[in-house]
Amino acid sequence: MGDDRTWATSRFRRAFIGSLIGLAVVAIAPFFLDIYLTSILIRTLFLAAVVMTVDIIWGWVGILTFGQSAFFGIGAYACGLVFTHYGFGPGWALGALAIGLIAAALVAGATGWLAFFHGSSPLYASIMTLALPIILTQVIFSAGTFTGSSSGLSGFPTYYWSLEVWLWIAGVFLVLTTAGGWLLVRSDFGRVMIAIRENELRCAYLGIPVSRIKTALMIAAAIVTAAAGFGYAAFSNVVAPELAGFQLGTEFLIWTALGGRGTLFGPVVAAIGIETTSSWLSGTLPFLWQLLIGVVFVTVIVLLPRGFAPLCTGLWRYVRPKSRPFVLERTLALDSDSRLGQRASIDTPPLLIEQLSRRYGSLHVLTDVTMTARASQLLGIIGPNGAGKTTLMRCISDGNERSDGMVKINGNDIGRASPHKVVEHGVGRSFQNTSLFDSLTIAECLMLARYRLDGAQLFRNKTNLALSQPALDILSATGLDQRLTEQTKNLSHGMKRGLELAMVLASEPSVLLLDEPTAGLTHAERAVIGKVLSRLTREYALCIVLIEHDLDFVREISDRVVVLHQGEILMEGSVDEVVSSELVKSVYAGHQVEAAE
């Protein structure tokens, strides 16, 4: 089972068999359906492919998008406009399709640039996707006779193939795009998508270019959607502003939510089922049907946020308890090309901070902090609560955080770089609270940490994880290496801490920022971590900056200590100097600092 190739082929075999079944259904379907139902189904299948992309963007990556209809409209109008105004024929058709796809990709890229940046809120991204179809609809309105304004374009020349042919085209399109989507979400890259959904900030600090990934997915989804829109328009021979409108965009969301977001097949089935039924019923009871959908939708959002699909899979497991979900086994290996510690040099200090300040309005959290941390050195930062220790970490690892001053990592000025860029310079940061990815396994978390170095395969899974020796040491010391397929939400606090540290080390930093790595740990666990940290400085020449409250722990492992107090460096020196200093004692005991100065 462990072999890379068998796994990959088994996944591909499953996708292949699934696609064959789907294609077979599509192939025979026209012979069992009447004309009316077939023509409804053709449109529905195109829409279902769009809903599949909405599910990837919303269900898997967590971006609530109202704007997918805009890309659908772009594809549809590419068809309608070219065929109406310019010409018709195979060359024109291919050209129009290409124009539609390129236009959709460009618009998606621009939207991504606007909507996704470090620090943008999920709500803001949703607003951008909401603005998109609204603006596009207005553009269509304002183009007058060219776009047919509010009545759209109809009766343009198109391919009047038989309904069977159209159903086959739509069906094949849906089956192939869904199979591609399925392979994508099951792949290693799919794990990265889930990680972004669950903890975007943590991803950024692992060096994953979150915004770029989101934008790339938007573009890919836009291309598939525009192709669907093109097919829809070519078949129905009508394009109208509604195809690009915000209401269709929300309908995609409704179908996705009802089918079950993050399940891929659920939304596809829901789209086909609901849209076919509503076209079917549109003659007899249109408003009642819409009312029913609205009521069911609200109920599902409130009571059943994961939609109907989990109910079906739950039922399936109840019937066949043995069919457990399928967990990929991964094996650990030593990364022989590990570059951990090889960046260290004596001449350029790994971390150089000059006159760094951080203000929140009139509140000065850090003032003129200047310090240098060297390779092979463990620098402890101590100070009472509210001294600005964590803020300092944040200013080092995110270029947008500081108000003034300069931070250089391995000689590179970080400027205003966002966290994932700072990681590229060699910073690895662990957090005060263990913020991991609940539904991912330990192995998947480690893979995420390696994303910057190894990337993630788009449609496949890798089964071996090459890690540097210290990361492997931590995993075996905490027993994590025995539980690689365990979801992280089931881990104890100590194990989470261990995993956190292993993940940071797996990303092969040269400057390691650790924010209270031993908080809440037992004495034994603390000793293990202390040993690993000392070894990292001695054998791997890492530069470690450690925030710690436990003075004994700091004394044991630190080479040098900086004392922060009220946002300023109060003292800097060897461990013994600091620990025996009256000044530090007075700060910790809460006496007036001025008196000691």
Place this chain on the structure above:
Amino acid sequence: MAVLALDILTTAGILFVVSSGLLIILGVMKLINFAHGAFLTVGGYTAYSVSAAGYSPWLSIPAAAIFGFVGGLVVERLIVRPLYDRPLDAILATWGLGIVIGQLITLGFGRGVQFVPTPLAGTTELLGVDYSAYRLVVAIVAVLLVIAMSALLKLTRFGLNARAVIMDETLARGLGIDSTRVRAWTFGIGAALACAAGALITPLLSVDPNMGLPWLVNSFMLVLISGVSFPSLFVASLILGGAQVVVSTYANPILGGMTIVVIAALVLRINPKGFSRG
């Protein structure tokens, strides 16, 4: 020029009145009420029913407010309360509610367009031009509403509790403020404002089951860039509404229709906090 100035002023007033219900809900509850458009529609139909029943059109505004308040309390209990910790889902659920309301109205009143008589017909001379008297009334109502809502938040017990919840809900609860109740009241007030706004603007427009929808997106954008304060919503309405009027007048009305969305999106890209707190 005078007409343009009055247009800007009254458009800003209308936008402010229409958005204020959304603002208070977003401010206190951190929740975007996508049923806002449907609430406006409900207000419009309340006005229609009141005048169809033969009562004075002036009565329609308080009637809509009361109806909205009670309806808002019910909706909050059934739909919004379970979704406090899922804000993006709350957007969807309230959108679904909007669909339900729209369909119920369609079933009850039909799809057709209805008209509501103006309580105050004719024009008034101001700044040397004849201008629609009712539009001026709406602008005056907007100014009064800024004052009233600011007073509600600054001077009353409810306002104090609401501001505490806005700043730090956990702490507020720790101090014994019943934040659930504050939220319920807020949603009620928001719905009441929306319905009253719907009733107020219907004499200027016509009534149909989708009348609230075009307002939803614009007021949503205005509210997002103005943070939690009513005065800054007024400023936002004035600036963006003004831009809309200018673009509609000198370029074309369709481009005017997207002015607010475009400007708001750009403002938020540059400064995610919008107009509030610089």
